[in-house]
Amino acid sequence: xxxxxxxxxxxxxxxxxxxxxxxxxxxxxxxxxxxxxxxxxxxxxxxxxxxxxxxxxxxxxxxxxxxxxxxxxxxxxxxxxxxxxxxxxxxxxxxxxxxxxxxxxxxxxxxxxxxxxxxxxxxxxxxxxxxxxxxxxxxxxxxxxxxxxxxxxxxxxxxxxxxxxxxxxxxxxxxxxxxxxxxxxxxxxxxxxxxxxxxxxxxxxxxxxxxxxxxxxxxx
Amino acid sequence: xxxxxxxxxxxxxxxxxxxxxxxxxxxxxxxxxxxxxxxxxxxxxxxxxxxxxxxxxxxxxxxxxxxxxxxxxxxxxxxxxxxxxxxxxxxxxxxxxxxxxxxxxxxxxxxxxxxxxxxxxxxxxxxxxxxxxxxxxxxxxxxxxxxxxxxxxxxxxxxxxxxxxxxxxxxxxxxxxxxxxxxxxxxxxx
Numbered sequence: 159x160x161x162x163x164x165x166x167x168x169x170x171x172x173x174x175x176x177x178x179x180x181x182x183x184x185x186x187x188x189x190x191x192x193x194x195x196x197x198x199x200x201x202x203x204x205x206x207x208x209x210x211x212x213x214x215x216x217x218x219x220x221x222x223x224x225x226x227x228x229x230x231x232x233x234x235x236x237x238x239x240x241x242x243x244x245x246x247x248x249x250x251x252x253x254x255x256x257x258x259x260x261x262x263x264x265x266x267x268x269x270x271x272x273x274x275x276x277x278x279x280x281x282x283x284x285x286x287x288x289x290x291x292x293x294x295x296x297x298x299x300x301x302x303x304x305x306x307x308x309x310x311x312x313x314x315x316x317x318x319x320x321x322x323x324x325x326x327x328x329x330x331x332x333x334x335x336x337x338x339x340x341x342x343x344x345x346x347x348x349x350x351x352x353x354x355x356x357x358x359x360x361x362x363x364x365x366x367x368x369x370x371x372x373x374x375x376x377x378x
Numbered sequence: 379x380x381x382x383x384x385x386x387x388x389x390x391x392x393x394x395x396x397x398x399x400x401x402x403x404x405x406x407x408x409x410x411x412x413x414x415x416x417x418x419x420x421x422x423x424x425x426x427x428x429x430x431x432x433x434x435x436x437x438x439x440x441x442x443x444x445x446x447x448x449x450x451x452x453x454x455x456x457x458x459x460x461x462x463x464x465x466x467x468x469x470x471x472x473x474x475x476x477x478x479x480x481x482x483x484x485x486x487x488x489x490x491x492x493x494x495x496x497x498x499x500x501x502x503x504x505x506x507x508x509x510x511x512x513x514x515x516x517x518x519x520x521x522x523x524x525x526x527x528x529x530x531x532x533x534x535x536x537x538x539x540x541x542x543x544x545x546x547x548x549x550x551x552x553x554x555x556x557x558x559x560x561x562x563x564x565x566x567x568x
Contacts, residue, residue: 169541204552214409
């Protein structure tokens with residue numbers, strides 16, 4: 159063995175992956191080579207230091223893929239977990255389930271419940287009566303009746319409109335006549351005032367003229 | 379029920395079998411990614427992506443007995459991809475990274491004892507400062523407890539390459555601890 163070969167066995171020796179034979183040879187060689195022995199010891203100390211690293215415990219878990227092969231048993235277990243825990247919750251759930259079941263059963267079996275004065279009648283396979291409609295004669299009579307009613311209504315409506323129009327017209331004529339009378343009275347009054355004013359002015363003029371003539375004759 | 383049986387059931391349409399695989403493996407994958415990034419957010423993201431990829435590709439796994447190596451390989455590749463993306467955003471050289479505040483104190487005051495939570499952050503910082511390929515081997519060996527053969531299978535590398543990466547990884551960690559004056563103090567804490 160030489161130094162290079164001894165070094166090549168260091169890792170196997172340090173990590174206990176060396177055969178007994180090689181271990182023996184190496185240890186024998188190191189006894190006579192303190193420099194190599196020191197080197198191995200330093201490597202061992204380095205290992206010891208590295209081993210002081212605390213263990214890791216990652217608290218987070220990776221997201222898992224949702225299994226796609228759920229059996230009926232697993233499905234039933236998961237369904238049971240969804241059920242409420244309290245007695246009240248279970249009772250409400252049971253009542254709701256019964257109502258839904260009755261509705262479905264009634265729908266499938268065509269269940270019919272009818273209340274009469276004599277009691278309640280429950281029947282299955284119920285088919286509701288379908289209205290077949292009117293005959294031709296009944297339809298014609300109905301149409302004729304509707305036409306007559308419409309004509310009467312229209313006639314009343316027309317008469318009402320005419321009456322309203324006449325009243326409106328009458329009111330307008332009355333209004334215009336009153337307006338005309340008022341206008342005539344106003345014109346008449348204005349003419350009277352004008353006449354009086356004219357007479358007054360004529361009288362004034364005559365008085366002035368009389369005074370002028372008197373003044374002229376006095377001067378002569 | 380072992381992993382191979384769960385995979386068989388999943389392939390036959392049993393989605394619950396995949397859920398059981400996730401439950402069985404998510405903690406290990408999360409721990410692996412957390413040791414790699416020292417970040418719960420990034421670890422959760424890597425874990426999520428790992429199982430999404432596993433879900434899509436599980437039908438292509440030929441040997442179902444190799445599920446362990448297969449799922450670690452997916453996680454490992456995602457970690458490396460993320461590292462490449464991150465390295466474009468920031469420099470990851472040893473010199474560029476700041477020294478841990480506790481490590482700074484220990485350098486100036488060697489008598490100070492290291493608290494457990496400080497030790498954890500120092501170890502995480504040290505792991506972040508060794509090359510990714512060495513870090514992965516250290517994590518798989520120290521914290522996941524995989525055999526050299528299994529790590530070689532995950533990485534698709536010879537066992538000797540795995541051992542070599544582990545050897546150099548431990549040596550670099552030792553150097554870092556010595557620079558930070560960590561080791562003796564931590565051992566004293568024990």
